[in-house]
Amino acid sequence: MAILLGRSIVYENAPMISFWGACVGKKEGEGPFAEKFDKVFEDTTLGKQAWEESESELIKNAAEIALAKGKWTWADIDCIFAGDLLSQCIASSYAFAGVGVNYCGLYGACSTMALALINAANLIECGAAARTLATTGSHFCSSERQFRFPLEYGNQRAPTAQWTVTGAGAAILESGKNHNCKDKVRIRAARFGEITDLGVTDANNMGAAMAPVSVRIGYIKERK
Amino acid sequence: MKRKDYNTLVQSKAPASKLLLNFCKAFLVGGLICTLGQILFEIYGKLGADEDNAKLITSISLILISAVLTALSLYDKIAKFGGAGTLVPITGFANAVVSPALDNKPEGKILGTGVQMFSIAGPVIVYGVLAANLYGLIYYILKVLKVM
Structure with a gap:
């Protein structure tokens, strides 16, 4: 079981990440983490008509890669925790339509992966699931449309503006008990943040808007 | 802070x-x-x-x-x-x-x-038309008052 230590959830059996999958678009594939990705899609449309469908396909690919590494099928997964940046989490919803697994859609924007991992770990730790999937994905082109400007619009990027990743990641979690956890990443503790608003209203500087909560919960230290 | x-x-x-x-x-x-x-x-x-x-x-x-x-x-x-x-x-x-x-x-x-x-150009049109109307109204009043 898990216990509450201060504001943190501490997992007695520390669920482990058994296998994971990651796939990205062309730009990310040219970056410093290139060799860490399982699959790089040179064509960022992934052969789809709409960017939202491409994003869906990315998420599906990441999840299937993780499954294949563990030599599992969808029947071996008890619950999926997934989310993305689009309205109604539509990319992840369509990614897992028809796989026949319980699905929980999450929306945490930048924190979706952490949110998915915490939920997936909780379900395993309380014994209601043997194997859970935590996943998230985003696509530069669909995010531009959802939050910013059309792709062909000639706007200027502020120097502090972020660039949304075209990519998806998936992790399959199992209990840390009765499994060989050697060389596996384990989730020993987790903590949800609290809404910390220091009045940053610039949509082009999300880093500044998100940093205060990390200081509040002690994740990073405030410089005196 | x-x-x-x-x-x-x-x-x-x-x-x-x-x-x-x-x-x-x-x-x-x-x-x-x-x-x-x-x-x-x-x-x-x-x-x-x-x-x-x-x-x-x-x-x-x-x-x-x-x-x-x-x-x-x-x-x-x-x-x-x-x-x-x-x-x-x-x-x-x-x-x-x-x-x-x-x-x-x-x-x-x-x-x-x-x-x-018109999601981007819309506001330009709205305020453009509004400004043109205001300008026209002021112009008309000034004309009636024989200032211009």
Whole structure:
């Protein structure tokens, strides 16, 4: 079981990440983490008509890669925790339509992966699931449309503006008990943040808007 | 840390835009677009159009060029370099109408292209028309009062 230590959830059996999958678009594939990705899609449309469908396909690919590494099928997964940046989490919803697994859609924007991992770990730790999937994905082109400007619009990027990743990641979690956890990443503790608003209203500087909560919960230290 | 202190800190840390360089680029690109307009205007004049018509056809030509460049994904690349130089001329307005129309094509002809087409240019039209009406009203009042 898990216990509450201060504001943190501490997992007695520390669920482990058994296998994971990651796939990205062309730009990310040219970056410093290139060799860490399982699959790089040179064509960022992934052969789809709409960017939202491409994003869906990315998420599906990441999840299937993780499954294949563990030599599992969808029947071996008890619950999926997934989310993305689009309205109604539509990319992840369509990614897992028809796989026949319980699905929980999450929306945490930048924190979706952490949110998915915490939920997936909780379900395993309380014994209601043997194997859970935590996943998230985003696509530069669909995010531009959802939050910013059309792709062909000639706007200027502020120097502090972020660039949304075209990519998806998936992790399959199992209990840390009765499994060989050697060389596996384990989730020993987790903590949800609290809404910390220091009045940053610039949509082009999300880093500044998100940093205060990390200081509040002690994740990073405030410089005196 | 207080809200005010934090926002001061954020502003001091955020990298600033290179103003002088951006001004020069905007001047160059905006000037080139206007020069192109002038060249077209002269050509139409030589081809026999009177001044009013030549002005009109010049605007239409610039809008067409901008729309085609937007559709070819070239306009945003020019804009990345030119900044306000591509935004201020009529070509920028055409780009603002064509780009959301293209981007929202998968949503359908009415709910996608039709609804979203003026999502960026809409406010410009709304306040443009409002300003024109106000200007007209003031002009009329001044005329009635025989000030003008």
